[in-house]
Amino acid sequence: MSRTQDDTGAAGTAPLTERALTPLVRLGAALSTALILATLALTTFSALMRYAFDRPPVWVDALNGFLLVAIVAFGVAEAYRRNDHISIDILTHALRGKARTMAAIFSDLCVLAFCGVLGISTWESIEFARMFGAYTSGAIEIESWIPQVPLLCGAVLLGAYAFARLLGHLFGKGRT
Amino acid sequence: DPTAMRCSHQLPPAHSVAKVIDRWAEEVETLSNGEIDVQVFGADSLVGANENILAVAKGEIECAFSVQFQWGKTLPIMTVTTAPYAFSDMRIWRNWDGSEAAGFLEEKLRSKGVENVVWLFQTNSSVFTSKGKPLAGPEDFKGMKIRGLSPAFDAGLAALGAAPSAMPGSEVYQALATGVLDGALTGADAALSRKYYEVQDQFVVSPVISVYFHGYLNPKFYQGLSDTAKAALDKAGHEAALWAVEAGEAAQQAAPAELEAKGVAVRTATEEENAAMEALMRPAFDEKFGTEDPDSAKLLELVEQLKSGA
Amino acid sequence: MTALLIFTGLILLLLTGIPIFAALGLTATVILLIFEGGIGSVADTVFAHLNKPILTTVPLFVFMAQVMIRAKVIDDLYAMAHTLIGHIRGGLGMATVMACTIFASISGSSVATALSVGSSAIPQMERYGYPRQSALGIVAAGGTLGILIPPSGPMILYAIVSEASIGALFLAGIIPGLLLALLFCIYSILAATLRGDDSPRFAGIPLILAAIRRSIWAILAPPVVMGGIYLGIFTAAEAAAAGSVYALAVAVLVYRNFGLRDLWDCAYASMRTSMMVFMIIAGAAMFGHAITIIRLPVGVTEMVAHLGLGRLGFILVVMAMIFVMGMFFESIAIILITTPILLPTMAALHIDLVWYGVLLMINLELAMITPPVGMNLFVIKGITPAPLSEIVRGAFPYVLIMILGLALLIAMPGLATWLPYSAGFGQ
Ligand code: NA
Ligand code: NA
Numbered sequence: 001m002s003r004t005q006d007d008t009g010a011a012g013t014a015p016l017t018e019r020a021l022t023p024l025v026r027l028g029a030a031l032s033t034a035l036i037l038a039t040l041a042l043t044t045f046s047a048l049m050r051y052a053f054d055r056p057p058v059w060v061d062a063l064n065g066f067l068l069v070a071i072v073a074f075g076v077a078e079a080y081r082r083n084d085h086i087s088i089d090i091l092t093h094a095l096r097g098k099a100r101t102m103a104a105i106f107s108d109l110c111v112l113a114f115c116g117v118l119g120i121s122t123w124e125s126i127e128f129a130r131m132f133g134a135y136t137s138g139a140i141e142i143e144s145w146i147p148q149v150p151l152l153c154g155a156v157l158l159g160a161y162a163f164a165r166l167l168g169h170l171f172g173k174g175r176t
Numbered sequence: 177d178p179t180a181m182r183c184s185h186q187l188p189p190a191h192s193v194a195k196v197i198d199r200w201a202e203e204v205e206t207l208s209n210g211e212i213d214v215q216v217f218g219a220d221s222l223v224g225a226n227e228n229i230l231a232v233a234k235g236e237i238e239c240a241f242s243v244q245f246q247w248g249k250t251l252p253i254m255t256v257t258t259a260p261y262a263f264s265d266m267r268i269w270r271n272w273d274g275s276e277a278a279g280f281l282e283e284k285l286r287s288k289g290v291e292n293v294v295w296l297f298q299t300n301s302s303v304f305t306s307k308g309k310p311l312a313g314p315e316d317f318k319g320m321k322i323r324g325l326s327p328a329f330d331a332g333l334a335a336l337g338a339a340p341s342a343m344p345g346s347e348v349y350q351a352l353a354t355g356v357l358d359g360a361l362t363g364a365d366a367a368l369s370r371k372y373y374e375v376q377d378q379f380v381v382s383p384v385i386s387v388y389f390h391g392y393l394n395p396k397f398y399q400g401l402s403d404t405a406k407a408a409l410d411k412a413g414h415e416a417a418l419w420a421v422e423a424g425e426a427a428q429q430a431a432p433a434e435l436e437a438k439g440v441a442v443r444t445a446t447e448e449e450n451a452a453m454e455a456l457m458r459p460a461f462d463e464k465f466g467t468e469d470p471d472s473a474k475l476l477e478l479v480e481q482l483k484s485g486a
Numbered sequence: 487m488t489a490l491l492i493f494t495g496l497i498l499l500l501l502t503g504i505p506i507f508a509a510l511g512l513t514a515t516v517i518l519l520i521f522e523g524g525i526g527s528v529a530d531t532v533f534a535h536l537n538k539p540i541l542t543t544v545p546l547f548v549f550m551a552q553v554m555i556r557a558k559v560i561d562d563l564y565a566m567a568h569t570l571i572g573h574i575r576g577g578l579g580m581a582t583v584m585a586c587t588i589f590a591s592i593s594g595s596s597v598a599t600a601l602s603v604g605s606s607a608i609p610q611m612e613r614y615g616y617p618r619q620s621a622l623g624i625v626a627a628g629g630t631l632g633i634l635i636p637p638s639g640p641m642i643l644y645a646i647v648s649e650a651s652i653g654a655l656f657l658a659g660i661i662p663g664l665l666l667a668l669l670f671c672i673y674s675i676l677a678a679t680l681r682g683d684d685s686p687r688f689a690g691i692p693l694i695l696a697a698i699r700r701s702i703w704a705i706l707a708p709p710v711v712m713g714g715i716y717l718g719i720f721t722a723a724e725a726a727a728a729g730s731v732y733a734l735a736v737a738v739l740v741y742r743n744f745g746l747r748d749l750w751d752c753a754y755a756s757m758r759t760s761m762m763v764f765m766i767i768a769g770a771a772m773f774g775h776a777i778t779i780i781r782l783p784v785g786v787t788e789m790v791a792h793l794g795l796g797r798l799g800f801i802l803v804v805m806a807m808i809f810v811m812g813m814f815f816e817s818i819a820i821i822l823i824t825t826p827i828l829l830p831t832m833a834a835l836h837i838d839l840v841w842y843g844v845l846l847m848i849n850l851e852l853a854m855i856t857p858p859v860g861m862n863l864f865v866i867k868g869i870t871p872a873p874l875s876e877i878v879r880g881a882f883p884y885v886l887i888m889i890l891g892l893a894l895l896i897a898m899p900g901l902a903t904w905l906p907y908s909a910g911f912g913q
Binding site (some may be wrong): 050051054055056058059060061062125128129132133134135136137138139141144 | 226229230233234245246247248249250288289319321324326327330339340341342343344356
């Protein structure tokens with residue numbers, strides 16, 4: 001059971017496959033971080049326009065919702081890379097050697113499967129929404145598949161990283 | 177074995193339309209001799225309000241209820257009734273179910289990819305709430321921060337000089353209490369159930385918009401039903417449409433007195449005030465909405481016929 | 487039976503040590519494949535639960551905490567509390583509770599509270615010879631006040647689901663929050679007395695005044711954030727942004743130790759912390775959708791209804807159930823999974839939504855310090871080298887205290903409802 005923080009920089013000791021993907025994952029993290037600052041600016045702007053100028057921008061709320069999806073999608077792979085996710089390791093933390101690698105492989109497979117499910121489902125959802133001609137309702141009316149695209153990117157990015165980690169666990173002697 | 181029909185909607189269980197939906201569900205089960213097992217999931221508990229339409233169209237669930245605004249740009253004709261003051265005549269709604277106008281919209285929904293089974297009128301009477309001075313005529317709206325409704329309707333509000341704001345429903349009460357918002361537009365019954373009377377003291381009843389819900393099924397699921405089940409849905413749909421109008425009218429009539437009993441000032445907008453409001457709001461709404469397109473024009477014409485009580 | 491299988495399966499999967507979001511999501515996937523034959527609803531469900539403007543409060547509250555930590559605003563806050571009451575027996579613990587209480591009224595999150603106060607308080611307490619286990623426990627527990635004392639992100643989430651008034655909930659949390667803080671302090675004195683702790687010497691009035699002057703910017707934050715809400719300047723959801731801007735202003739203009747690099751690092755740290763929450767929201771959304779579509783919640787509600795419990799019986803059963811869930815689930819998941827299931831029964835039993843909201847928050851505070859899954863336990867783990875078992879043991883007395891607090895609130899609903907109702911909020 002822990003939130004294993006890995007601040008020493010995974011890149012240094014990680015297997016080649018993980019290192020190869022790291023720049024892309026960090027790019028996603030930078031985007032996600034920038035979007036958090038953007039929601040801060042937007043929310044402040046909205047409050048200011050309403051309170052000080054009596055001109056509330058109706059679109060900020062809706063945009064913040066879409067941005068939040070993007071923040072998660074682009075940041076999730078980085079959080080996984082830094083082992084920020086929470087897991088229950090009461091049983092597994094005592095494992096050593098081969099058993100520990102097996103547990104790590106199982107974990108990689110589960111995350112990969114999760115990404116597969118989310119990615120396939122999002123792909124289908126985007127396809128259907130385009131076919132149907134669905135629009136978001138509310139203050140921002142755009143084709144409803146557009147704000148779902150980041151979710152697809154997030155599933156692919158996290159999936160790719162989980163796959164890289166899996167390869168590392170299967171073939172590398174790197175850390176577990 | 178009964179066929180499960182999962183129905184999602186966004187309303188809290190105590191809402192008058194939610195109660196009509198529950199009654200409709202029982203009626204469908206009874207009339208279909210138990211062939212359909214209607215499972216109602218209210219309050220966004222299964223599928224969110226924004227996702228209902230696609231979830232039904234895709235067939236993830238069999239049935240959902242949406243309020244007209246939800247269709248937005250996906251099927252704009254569904255939201256024509258948000259045109260300010262255009263649908264205030266109660267005869268439109270009493271004569272709605274089974275009318276040519278309803279059939280016209282049902283056909284539009286079918287070609288979009290869902291099968292409409294029931295129309296549930298909610299209200300054609302709204303209230304403008306505020307603190308201090310009532311929001312009756314256009315001049316009262318200058319600079320007032322009011323929670324918006326849809327882009328086209330907001331254009332109408334802006335034409336009055338008001339400042340439409342966006343805010344989650346659960347925050348409106350607080351915003352009205354503290355003055356983040358200056359006023360609200362809501363159904364008379366919702367003004368009661370959401371306790372707006374605690375934080376607002378002026379209520380102007382005005383037929384500015386009509387609100388309706390409608391229930392629709394996945395077309396494949398509908399086609400797969402037996403004739404008995406289809407007939408049951410048809411009959412239950414007609415019955416529920418009447419229940420909804422009755423419930424809506426009753427709530428509409430009772431609401432002003434109930435609000436007054438809470439110690440706030442309630443008045444009904446005069447014909448002149450409504451006309452003045454409409455004169456400003458309609459052109460702005462029409463421009464944003466594009467009501468002159470042939471479909472909208474046709475629907476508005478069919479709606480005109482309903483007023484004569486045919 | 488199905489319910490038993492599902493929860494057993496989920497717990498077994500969790501025990502293999504895979505990320506919680508993946509365990510929730512994959513359990514949901516299996517349910518959907520077996521009962522629905524497809525996973526088509528997954529994307530829309532995840533999207534719908536993340537596409538919530540109000541969730542931006544999560545990263546923003548964490549961001550504000552990060553700014554205050556980095557600019558060392560929190561160090562001054564803790565130093566003030568320490569100078570003021572550190573000399574009383576058990577005073578170090580009380581100072582921590584006091585700092586947590588003040589920071590809780592700035593921050594909407596327990597994680598942020600434990601993180602920020604803990605990073606100043608734990609080294610300080612250790613330096614003055616406070617037993618480490620007790621120090622870890624009191625920060626873990628004190629941090630949970632973050633969601634009971636307003637503003638509170640989880641209260642906002644509960645309000646979204648239940649449609650209870652956010653303003654009323656915020657006011658309702660104040661007295662119970664202060665009550666719990668008081669109970670923590672009393673325990674701190676008792677424990678220190680039993681241990682026979684020494685106390686540092688009284689700092690003297692001049693030092694106290696100097697400490698208060700230094701910490702004034704932290705002390706002013708609650709009135710800025712909460713006052714802004716009740717004066718109608720911003721909405722409850724905007725409080726997090728307002729708090730962030732205030733923290734930035736204090737860091738840049740007063741402390742003058744904050745540059746663009748710090749801004750970016752704080753946002754990055756907030757992103758990482760928020761991801762833990764959001765990933766679980768995504769997994770919990772999938773799980774919630776899967777068990778809802780097979781009507782597990784309806785079954786549970788019917789079962790409870792069949793038991794024919796009265797209001798009190800219902801509340802007790804629900805609280806016990808949430809306590810057990812709290813061991814395994816993260817608080818946001820609990821709010822999102824249980825509230826919609828329980829609402830119909832609560833309406834039927836005329837249970838006050840604001841009162842229940844406060845009970846739920848206290849129970850969720852408990853969830854944060856009960857093993858195996860407790861967010862504040864993990865946070866403390868993240869900022870100290872201590873093993874988790876030591877943190878769990880340190881936090882255990884507070885589990886009992888919070889249960890006592892919960893019992894008091896159940897026995898005397900007025901503790902929660904009096905303030906909002908006398909302020910004119912609806913019942
Ligand atoms: Na708080
Ligand atoms: Na727990």
